[in-house]
Amino acid sequence: MTAHVELRQISKQYGAVRAVLPTDLDIQKGEFLAILGPSGCGKTTLLRMIGGFVMPSGGTITLEGQDVTRLKPEARPTNMVFQGYGLFPHMTVAQNVGYGLRLARVPDEERKRRVQEALSLVHLGDFGPRSIDQMSGGQRQRVALARALVMQPKVLLLDEPLAALDLKLRKAMQEEFRRIHSATGGTFIFVTHDQEEAMSLANRICVMEGGRIVQSGSPQDIYLRPQSRFISRFIGEANFFRGQRKDGKVTLENGLSFADAGKDAEIDCVVRPENMGIRLNESETLPADFDLQIVSTVEEVVFLGPYTHYKLATQNGERIIVEVRDQGQNRCAHPGAKALIGWRSRDHTVLTE
Amino acid sequence: MKNGRFPYARILPVLPSVLVFTAFFAVPLAYFFIISFWRVRAFQLRPDATLAQYEAVFLDYSGPLIFTLGMALAIGLTTTLIAFAFAFFCRFRAYRFGTALIFVTLLALFGGYLTKIYMWKTILGSAGILNSALLAIGLIDNPITALLYNPVAVVITLVHYTLPLAVLPIYGSLKGIDDIPLEAARDLGASRMRIFADIIVPQCRVGILSAFSLSFIFAAGDYVTPLMVGGPSSSMIGLFIQNQFGTRLNSPLGSAMSFVVIGCCVVIILTVAAALFAVTRRRD
Numbered sequence: 001m002t003a004h005v006e007l008r009q010i011s012k013q014y015g016a017v018r019a020v021l022p023t024d025l026d027i028q029k030g031e032f033l034a035i036l037g038p039s040g041c042g043k044t045t046l047l048r049m050i051g052g053f054v055m056p057s058g059g060t061i062t063l064e065g066q067d068v069t070r071l072k073p074e075a076r077p078t079n080m081v082f083q084g085y086g087l088f089p090h091m092t093v094a095q096n097v098g099y100g101l102r103l104a105r106v107p108d109e110e111r112k113r114r115v116q117e118a119l120s121l122v123h124l125g126d127f128g129p130r131s132i133d134q135m136s137g138g139q140r141q142r143v144a145l146a147r148a149l150v151m152q153p154k155v156l157l158l159d160e161p162l163a164a165l166d167l168k169l170r171k172a173m174q175e176e177f178r179r180i181h182s183a184t185g186g187t188f189i190f191v192t193h194d195q196e197e198a199m200s201l202a203n204r205i206c207v208m209e210g211g212r213i214v215q216s217g218s219p220q221d222i223y224l225r226p227q228s229r230f231i232s233r234f235i236g237e238a239n240f241f242r243g244q245r246k247d248g249k250v251t252l253e254n255g256l257s258f259a260d261a262g263k264d265a266e267i268d269c270v271v272r273p274e275n276m277g278i279r280l281n282e283s284e285t286l287p288a289d290f291d292l293q294i295v296s297t298v299e300e301v302v303f304l305g306p307y308t309h310y311k312l313a314t315q316n317g318e319r320i321i322v323e324v325r326d327q328g329q330n331r332c333a334h335p336g337a338k339a340l341i342g343w344r345s346r347d348h349t350v351l352t353e
Numbered sequence: 354m355k356n357g358r359f360p361y362a363r364i365l366p367v368l369p370s371v372l373v374f375t376a377f378f379a380v381p382l383a384y385f386f387i388i389s390f391w392r393v394r395a396f397q398l399r400p401d402a403t404l405a406q407y408e409a410v411f412l413d414y415s416g417p418l419i420f421t422l423g424m425a426l427a428i429g430l431t432t433t434l435i436a437f438a439f440a441f442f443c444r445f446r447a448y449r450f451g452t453a454l455i456f457v458t459l460l461a462l463f464g465g466y467l468t469k470i471y472m473w474k475t476i477l478g479s480a481g482i483l484n485s486a487l488l489a490i491g492l493i494d495n496p497i498t499a500l501l502y503n504p505v506a507v508v509i510t511l512v513h514y515t516l517p518l519a520v521l522p523i524y525g526s527l528k529g530i531d532d533i534p535l536e537a538a539r540d541l542g543a544s545r546m547r548i549f550a551d552i553i554v555p556q557c558r559v560g561i562l563s564a565f566s567l568s569f570i571f572a573a574g575d576y577v578t579p580l581m582v583g584g585p586s587s588s589m590i591g592l593f594i595q596n597q598f599g600t601r602l603n604s605p606l607g608s609a610m611s612f613v614v615i616g617c618c619v620v621i622i623l624t625v626a627a628a629l630f631a632v633t634r635r636r637d
Binding site: 051053072073074075078079080082083084085086087088089090091092095099100103104144147148151 | 531533534536538540541552635
């Protein structure tokens with residue numbers, strides 16, 4: 001079976017700058033794909049190539065089996081929600097949403113019906129006659145979404161769609177995006193630098209770094225099995241323990257050791273803060289399955305509401321964060337106190353890259 | 354302090370311009386409006402309440418009046434069109450040279466008014482640059498005298514003079530147009546022509562109208578250019594008005610002529626504005 005969208009060896013070079021290195025990517029029908037990466041990683045360029053706004057330096061783009069590589073954006077069955085929305089300031093909300101249908105010479109009656117449907121879908125049913133400058137940021141975002149959705153695109157492209165909104169509105173819009181995606185059953189590709197947004201929205205995440213897709217998989221995959229130091233740092237918080245692997249045995253610089261198959265190499269053992277345990281009283285012990293344990297010094301205790309972050313230092317100077325859902329009961333933990341920390345060896349990832 | 358002791362402090366900054374405007378524009382205008390209903394007897398102004406002057410304008414000067422308005426309309430439209438094309442190029446096609454080109458346009462304002470008129474005399478005259486060049490190439494045997502002293506020379510000179518003034522408001526409004534909506538329009542299937550007509554022009558209507566008004570009003574009121582490069586066939590109303598105030602000492606008639614011209618100009622500008630807004634109107 002061929003994928004809905006296929007990128008083959010697609011690349012983009014601006015003079016001497018290689019924005020996107022030759023990349024392969026298959027996107028299935030109905031997928032909600034996030035392209036995630038820091039600024040300058042080439043994610044927007046990749047999206048704009050799919051939309052036709054950037055002509056690739058090499059490679060092909062196929063949409064439902066049709067080669068669209070050389071097709072201009074106005075001829076492509078894709079629609080984009082732009083960063084900053086790009087609404088037409090001199091038109092009303094309904095005129096904005098109906099503009100594409102007008103260009104496509106959709107009959108008046110059908111156009112009005114579809115505009116109304118699209119506006120209802122984004123909960124702006126009564127806002128048609130308003131002018132754009134009467135709309136708030138979140139409402140403009142919805143208008144831009146309705147304007148793209150009304151065209152019934154084969155692929156909907158979203159370029160940092162929520163970047164301009166405040167946290168609360170962003171959460172609400174994420175909810176909306178999920179609802180609209182399941183309501184329309186369309187293929188959505190969105191670009192973001194916000195890992196939380198990517199994880200809460202997408203079925204699949206492609207992490208980009210330096211013009212390449214460095215890992216592609218489900219949000220769980222990316223979070224639990226990051227394939228490089230970059231990804232584990234970029235997605236969520238992570239503790240790094242440096243060490244050596246020799247003859248199938250890893251010895252960390254802090255003295256811990258465990259069995260791990262693989263080539264002899266310099267490694268990083270990565271553990272998520274929420275997978276670590278901590279005991280502040282000498283009388284208490286960590287659960288028996290916490291097979292890797294070490295004594296550290298508390299440097300700071302940060303209460304964050306539902307959980308507390310303990311920041312510690314190991315004897316060899318490694319900085320560790322332990323996340324505990326204890327709502328700060330252990331206030332007695334003062335800087336300088338000794339604490340026993342540990343984790344299960346099944347919860348860590350050993351990285352050589 | 355700000356509003357307490359002197360509640361009118363907020364209008365203080367505009368006071369000087371209000372005073373200057375009232376003293377040197379509104380008051381003289383009112384004075385001339387009043388005397389346009391007066392008469393002149395034995396070279397003396399006599400208060401009256403007659404429409405005789407206006408009657409005289411329509412009876413004796415409707416020819417020059419219509420010619421002047423036609424010329425001004427031609428100059429205004431030509432200038433606006435060229436200015437739009439130039440500003441459009443600077444905003445959308447010249448990339449980083451756009452600002453430099455606008456700066457050059459500003460430099461063009463430095464040349465004085467008379468300098469520019471004489472420049473065109475030098476270019477278009479029978480011993481001028483154009484004729485000399487054509488003679489030298491051998492395209493013509495005798496200088497073409499028809500280049501100068503006709504309405505076309507007036508149009509060329511005034512279009513050239515008002516062009517920088519017209520470029521600025523249009524460029525200003527084009528500069529205010531965001532790039533993302535243009536991409537969004539493409540994404541929705543709009544061709545270059547449609548983007549131009551649906552997205553760009555409607556957003557710079559005010560700039561276009563300012564450019565037209567500036568060049569139109571300047572052309573309608575000018576009397577030096579027709580005198581210098583226009584020849585006997587292209588006397589514009591400004592020249593006749595100047596005559597009434599100058600040699601003929603008939604300021605009531607001159608005033609009446611002025612107010613008729615002002616009235617016609619307002620009507621034409623409003624008509625052009627209505628036409629522009631009707632053509633670029635958004636339909637649902």
